[in-house]
Amino acid sequence: xxxxxxxxxxxxxxxxxxxxxxxxxxxxxxxPRTLRAKLGLAAGLVLAACVVTVGAAQxxxxxxVVAKEREELIDRIDEETAAAxxxxxxxxxxxxxxxxxxxxxxxxxxxxxxxxxxxxxxxTPVHGPxxxxxxxxxxxxxxxxxxxxxxxxxFSDTGxxxxxxLQRVVNGLWESxxxxxxxNGQRLTALSAIRAAGDAILVDNKPLVPPYTVLAVGxxxxxxxxxxxxxxxxYLHALQENYGIRTxxxxxxxxxxxxxxxxTVRTAQPITEKGTS
Numbered sequence: 010x011x012x013x014x015x016x017x018x019x020x021x022x023x024x025x026x027x028x029x030x031x032x033x034x035x036x037x038x039x040x041p042r043t044l045r046a047k048l049g050l051a052a053g054l055v056l057a058a059c060v061v062t063v064g065a066a067q068x069x070x071x072x073x074v075v076a077k078e079r080e081e082l083i084d085r086i087d088e089e090t091a092a093a094x095x096x097x098x099x100x101x102x103x104x105x106x107x108x109x110x111x112x113x114x115x116x117x118x119x120x121x122x123x124x125x126x127x128x129x130x131x132x133t134p135v136h137g138p139x140x141x142x143x144x145x146x147x148x149x150x151x152x153x154x155x156x157x158x159x160x161x162x163x164f165s166d167t168g169x170x171x172x173x174x175l176q177r178v179v180n181g182l183w184e185s186x187x188x189x190x191x192x193n194g195q196r197l198t199a200l201s202a203i204r205a206a207g208d209a210i211l212v213d214n215k216p217l218v219p220p221y222t223v224l225a226v227g228x229x230x231x232x233x234x235x236x237x238x239x240x241x242x243x244y245l246h247a248l249q250e251n252y253g254i255r256t257x258x259x260x261x262x263x264x265x266x267x268x269x270x271x272x273t274v275r276t277a278q279p280i281t282e283k284g285t286s
Contacts, residue, residue: 108270131198131269135189138229139264140236144178144245145220146170147253168252170219172205174245175212178223179203181241185232187225189266193217196269213270220255229260 147168179197182190190197195212202213209216225232236242237258248254 104270108268131189131196134266134268135226136263136265137188137226138260138262139187139224139226140182140229140233141257141259141261141264142178142182142223142225142236143220143255143257144170144174144223145255147255149253168254169208170210170221170254172203172210174248174254175210175221175223176203177241177244181236181239181245182223182225182227182232184241185227185235185239187227187232189226191224191266193222194267196267198269201269224261224264224266226264226266229262233258233260 149168175192179190179192192203192212195201195215195217197212202211204211204214206216210221211217237246245254245256249256
């Protein structure tokens with residue numbers, strides 16, 4: 010207790026005051042008194058001033074060089090960006106040319122059925138009566154309910170629309186009599202792929218964002234009834250009930266679908282069995 014009392018009664022300021030008084034009595038406080046000490050202090054101050062001056066001068070000399078290098082780097086970035094943009098435009102032009110040649114080849118090889126081949130292959134834009142189906146994520150993108158319509162697909166219990174959801178929707182529309190289908194303006198063909206890359210859905214390697222608008226050309230009423238009463242329509246209804254996924258299906262008098270951006274042209278020859286003419 011005596012130690013604590015001593016600490017409380019005598020603060021550290023007393024110790025500092027005693028040390029300062031001792032230094033004053035010894036003559037070690039204040040400016041140096043000897044000529045040698047004064048010269049040393051002056052030399053130190055001059056050296057410090059020289060270091061600061063030289064540093065400032067070097068900074069001023071290097072500043073224009075750094076600024077010039079920065080401007081040159083920005084110019085190079087702009088040039089390379091412009092070159093990349095030109096290459097991308099060239100790629101788009103070449104893709105459009107290839108697609109046009111493919112559509113021309115389909116028309117030339119189709120004979121009297123060229124129009125039908127263009128529609129079935131997705132090589133030509135189409136329009137006509139059909140349905141519009143909009144599929145969107147749940148508002149909070151969280152799951153709910155006791156049912157699990159995704160249990161066989163390995164999907165997590167969320168309100169996000171998945172690639173297999175769209176696969177089933179598209180397959181259900183084809184099965185119900187759709188003649189042509191597109192998703193967010195991407196025309197589907199027999200070789201189209203609907204896949205996932207992380208949380209994104211890709212259609213023919215092109216990412217899509219919700220809401221997903223599916224357009225299908227066909228007999229509108231028959232197409233709508235067939236899809237809603239089919240297995241895939243019931244699956245979509247289960248997603249809506251159990252996961253909050255939002256859907257809206259409407260019959261349209263005229264829907265317009267663009268041509269597929271890339272159509273793979275393939276040819277087939279009948280196999281002639283040996284011994285037959």
